[in-house]
Amino acid sequence: MNSGKTMQSKNKVFLPLFIIVSLFLTGCGGSSNNGTVAEASSAPAKVYKWRMVTTWPKNLPGLGRAPEMLAEKVRLMSNGRLQITVFGAGEIVPALGVFDAVSLGNVEMGHGAAYYWKGKVPVAQFFTAVPFGLTAQEMNGWLHHGGGIELWEELYGKYNLVPLACGNSGTQMAGWFNKEINSLADLKGMKMRIPGLGGEVFERAGGTAVNLPGGEIFTSLQTGVIDATEWVGPYNDLTFGLHQIAQYYYYPGWQEPGPTLEAIVNKEAFATLPADLQEIVRVAAKAVNDDLLAEYTARNNNALRELVDQHGVELRRLPVDVLNELHKISEEVIAEIPGDDELSQKIYRSYIEYRDGVVAYQDIAERAYVNARAEALEN
Amino acid sequence: MNSGKTMQSKNKVFLPLFIIVSLFLTGCGGSSNNGTVAEASSAPAKVYKWRMVTTWPKNLPGLGRAPEMLAEKVRLMSNGRLQITVFGAGEIVPALGVFDAVSLGNVEMGHGAAYYWKGKVPVAQFFTAVPFGLTAQEMNGWLHHGGGIELWEELYGKYNLVPLACGNSGTQMAGWFNKEINSLADLKGMKMRIPGLGGEVFERAGGTAVNLPGGEIFTSLQTGVIDATEWVGPYNDLTFGLHQIAQYYYYPGWQEPGPTLEAIVNKEAFATLPADLQEIVRVAAKAVNDDLLAEYTARNNNALRELVDQHGVELRRLPVDVLNELHKISEEVIAEIPGDDELSQKIYRSYIEYRDGVVAYQDIAERAYVNARAEALEN
Numbered sequence: 001m002n003s004g005k006t007m008q009s010k011n012k013v014f015l016p017l018f019i020i021v022s023l024f025l026t027g028c029g030g031s032s033n034n035g036t037v038a039e040a041s042s043a044p045a046k047v048y049k050w051r052m053v054t055t056w057p058k059n060l061p062g063l064g065r066a067p068e069m070l071a072e073k074v075r076l077m078s079n080g081r082l083q084i085t086v087f088g089a090g091e092i093v094p095a096l097g098v099f100d101a102v103s104l105g106n107v108e109m110g111h112g113a114a115y116y117w118k119g120k121v122p123v124a125q126f127f128t129a130v131p132f133g134l135t136a137q138e139m140n141g142w143l144h145h146g147g148g149i150e151l152w153e154e155l156y157g158k159y160n161l162v163p164l165a166c167g168n169s170g171t172q173m174a175g176w177f178n179k180e181i182n183s184l185a186d187l188k189g190m191k192m193r194i195p196g197l198g199g200e201v202f203e204r205a206g207g208t209a210v211n212l213p214g215g216e217i218f219t220s221l222q223t224g225v226i227d228a229t230e231w232v233g234p235y236n237d238l239t240f241g242l243h244q245i246a247q248y249y250y251y252p253g254w255q256e257p258g259p260t261l262e263a264i265v266n267k268e269a270f271a272t273l274p275a276d277l278q279e280i281v282r283v284a285a286k287a288v289n290d291d292l293l294a295e296y297t298a299r300n301n302n303a304l305r306e307l308v309d310q311h312g313v314e315l316r317r318l319p320v321d322v323l324n325e326l327h328k329i330s331e332e333v334i335a336e337i338p339g340d341d342e343l344s345q346k347i348y349r350s351y352i353e354y355r356d357g358v359v360a361y362q363d364i365a366e367r368a369y370v371n372a373r374a375e376a377l378e379n
Numbered sequence: 380m381n382s383g384k385t386m387q388s389k390n391k392v393f394l395p396l397f398i399i400v401s402l403f404l405t406g407c408g409g410s411s412n413n414g415t416v417a418e419a420s421s422a423p424a425k426v427y428k429w430r431m432v433t434t435w436p437k438n439l440p441g442l443g444r445a446p447e448m449l450a451e452k453v454r455l456m457s458n459g460r461l462q463i464t465v466f467g468a469g470e471i472v473p474a475l476g477v478f479d480a481v482s483l484g485n486v487e488m489g490h491g492a493a494y495y496w497k498g499k500v501p502v503a504q505f506f507t508a509v510p511f512g513l514t515a516q517e518m519n520g521w522l523h524h525g526g527g528i529e530l531w532e533e534l535y536g537k538y539n540l541v542p543l544a545c546g547n548s549g550t551q552m553a554g555w556f557n558k559e560i561n562s563l564a565d566l567k568g569m570k571m572r573i574p575g576l577g578g579e580v581f582e583r584a585g586g587t588a589v590n591l592p593g594g595e596i597f598t599s600l601q602t603g604v605i606d607a608t609e610w611v612g613p614y615n616d617l618t619f620g621l622h623q624i625a626q627y628y629y630y631p632g633w634q635e636p637g638p639t640l641e642a643i644v645n646k647e648a649f650a651t652l653p654a655d656l657q658e659i660v661r662v663a664a665k666a667v668n669d670d671l672l673a674e675y676t677a678r679n680n681n682a683l684r685e686l687v688d689q690h691g692v693e694l695r696r697l698p699v700d701v702l703n704e705l706h707k708i709s710e711e712v713i714a715e716i717p718g719d720d721e722l723s724q725k726i727y728r729s730y731i732e733y734r735d736g737v738v739a740y741q742d743i744a745e746r747a748y749v750n751a752r753a754e755a756l757e758n
Contacts, residue, residue, distance in 0.1 A: 076654065076655060076658040077456060077655055077658045077659045077662055078655070079653075079654075132752050132755055132756070135745055135748065135749065137549070137672060137673075137676055138676060140669060140672065140673035140676065141673045141674070141675075141676030141677035141680070142677065143673070144670060144674070144677075145673055145674045145677035145678060146677045170516070170744060171744045171747075171748045173743070233744070234740075251743040251747050251748075252747035252748035253744075254748070254751060254752075257752070274458075275455065275458075276456055276458040279455040279456045280456045280659075283662055283663055283666045284662055286665070286669045287663075287666045287669070289669050290519060290665045290666070290668050290669035291523060293516060293519065293520075294516075294520045294522070294523045294524050295520070295524045296520075297516055297519065297520030297524075297737065297740075298520035298521065298523075298524035298525045298733075299524060300740055300744065301520070301733075301736040301737045301739070302736065304739065304740050304743070305736060305739075315743060317747065318751075320754060323751045323754070323755055324754070324755050324758045326755075327756070327758070354677075354680075357680040357683075357684060358676065359752065359753065360683065361613075361676075361679055361680040361683050362749055362753075363753065364552070364683070364694060364696075365549060365550045365630070365631065365632075365679065366549065366550045366745075366749070367746075367749045367750070367753065368630050368631035368696065369514065369550045369630075369631035369632065369633070369636050370514065370741055370749075371750070372631050372633060372697075372699075372702045373511050373633075373636070373706075374738065374741075374742065374746065375699060375702070375703065376511055376702055376703050376705075377511070377706070379706070
């Protein structure tokens with residue numbers, strides 16, 4: 001019998017393996033110290049290498065940093081067990097190919113904004129921005145405590161996707177113009193870069209809405225391909241140098257009062273993750289959602305000072321009449337979105353009902369407060 | 380020599396240990412499947428059992444749920460490697476003993492609000508709420524992208540604590556009153572439950588500020604121990620039944636425009652955590668910060684309808700003159716907080732400088748938008 005010898009030879013393998021494993025598992029196996037007890041099952045050490053395609057130019061400040069922040073938080077929290085490589089628009093698929101790439105499972109994740117898919121899923125626009133709709137804070141309330149995310153999951157589930165709210169720029173600006181807007185008639189015949197539902201409203205007001213990726217905006221406005229543009233807000237607009245080629249910077253951003261960015265995960269890919277990694281992805285998305293809005297709030301503030309004080313940008317408020325007329329058109333446009341589709345109607349009703357309530361609440365909360373503060377500070 | 384025998388006997392121990400370890404580490408050691416590659420180091424399996432004491436009654440909706448949410452997210456993300464048990468006020472230490480208990484290392488974590496420590500660290504109040512100060516969204520901008528958290532870490536570092544922003548109720552209400560407030564003189568001689576800097580302003584306006592824990596508010600107001608009270612907002616106030624014993628519900632909450640809740644971690648305890656668990660704690664706190672504000676925004680909205688429609692609560696706006704006078708007093712009170720302390724002066728200057736900028740920015744952003752929307756919806 002050579003079982004003894006076999007045993008010994010196996011042990012030669014086990015021993016170094018155990019030492020290696022021990023290095024990874026310090027304290028495992030029932031030992032306790034420093035008031036801690038080792039009794040839980042350890043997370044499996046399988047490593048997942050994922051790809052995340054995005055609608056943003058690689059490393060665009062703000063918007064483009066959100067997916068990088070998400071990937072970084074996930075990597076650190078999972079101790080490298082879930083590694084997500086981020087690709088800018090066009091690196092693997094073009095910006096507007098993100099939805100399909102993740103839906104088909106060609107890549108595991110995507111980052112962008114739901115209104116980019118309006119050609120395929122018109123009602124998806126409610127999960128980014130609605131003209132005269134919800135601010136960032138209100139949007140988070142609807143999504144996570146007002147039934148919004150459940151509807152979004154139902155909608156995207158049909159496309160094999162799990163949606164996550166993952167970033168918000170806060171209220172945007174109405175845009176950059178080279179002529180004064182004194183009445184709605186001034187928009188007639190104007191060619192403006194303005195995406196999503198805002199673009200549809202702009203068209204119905206007599207303008208021509210053009211959808212251009214960020215990288216083409218400056219040249220298009222400079223060469224007269226478009227007459228006006230909106231982009232994001234002071235922080236991002238300053239980077240693009242739009243103040244060099246447009247005279248008036250109009251507010252408020254009626255068309256995008258608090259656009260939510262989305263992270264989308266292929267459903268099967270998400271299901272293959274163990275529970276802890278699924279939770280890590282979900283929680284990281286919420287943290288990025290919190291962090292990006294904070295970044296925009298702080299950076300917009302500084303960029304606005306630079307635009308006004310150093311570059312002499314002229315800020316203008318859209319006239320009340322223009323805003324009121326745009327609002328009337330907006331309500332018509334968004335009411336038509338659901339058509340005959342039952343789920344789309346449900347999403348529309350949920351959004352509008354929540355908005356009615358939250359607007360009433362804002363009358364005594366944030367809105368009442370910021371107005372009182374402004375009045376007191378001026379006093 | 381008996382080294383061979385010793386070796387063999389050691390191997391008898393190593394073998395079962397290795398099998399146990401393997402059960403925990405399925406897939407470890409270079410195997411790959413489903414497009415994933417196992418090559419990363421596995422997280423150590425040591426389990427940390429922590430205690431978190433809080434300033435909140437156990438399971439209080441909203442505020443009291445924040446630490447529970449934090450503990451739950453951490454448990455799931457760490458796969459049980461960091462287990463935090465949450466204790467309500469008085470279960471281990473009284474509400475106002477939380478800071479010291481964590482500072483001394485008697486427990487690893489705490490959850491509450493920095494203004495509760497004003498007796499020990501007056502400037503800490505800037506990290507919760509400042510009268511006529513920052514809203515929730517603005518506060519997050521200051522903390523995470525305006526230098527606030529670095530100053531908070533420097534301040535709390537002296538007390539052996541790591542601070543994390545972990546929840547926000549949004550703009551609160553001014554409070555419940557049984558007499559009309561028509562001028563500042565109406566506050567004279569009034570006994571009101573109002574904590575923090577708001578309480579100091581109220582005192583300077585001629586009132587008496589009383590600090591009562593949540594559980595004592597209803598009876599104190601009912602029996603006339605206090606004449607008026609503020610608590611949080613519709614969602615929490617409805618739960619307490621304050622509408623049953625007070626006639627007027629005043630807004631806006633000038634005293635707490637967007638109070639930040641804090642999670643505090645004992646510095647040495649935090650340092651004992653491996654890097655992935657540290658990141659899990661930090662990211663979970665940010666996610667809770669996002670989630671709690673969303674919850675309040677959605678729930679306040681519904682609770683307000685119930686208070687007004689079902690309970691006939693009378694909403695009143697504080698007169699402009701009263702707000703402006705309270706603002707003047709507030710600026711005096713907060714300017715006195717730093718005294719001769721250099722770090723406190725730095726915190727005060729950072730806060731005020733950021734506020735000036737963000738208020739100017741709000742004039743063209745969220746504030747401009749919510750006013751335009753309200754006007755359009757009424758039109």
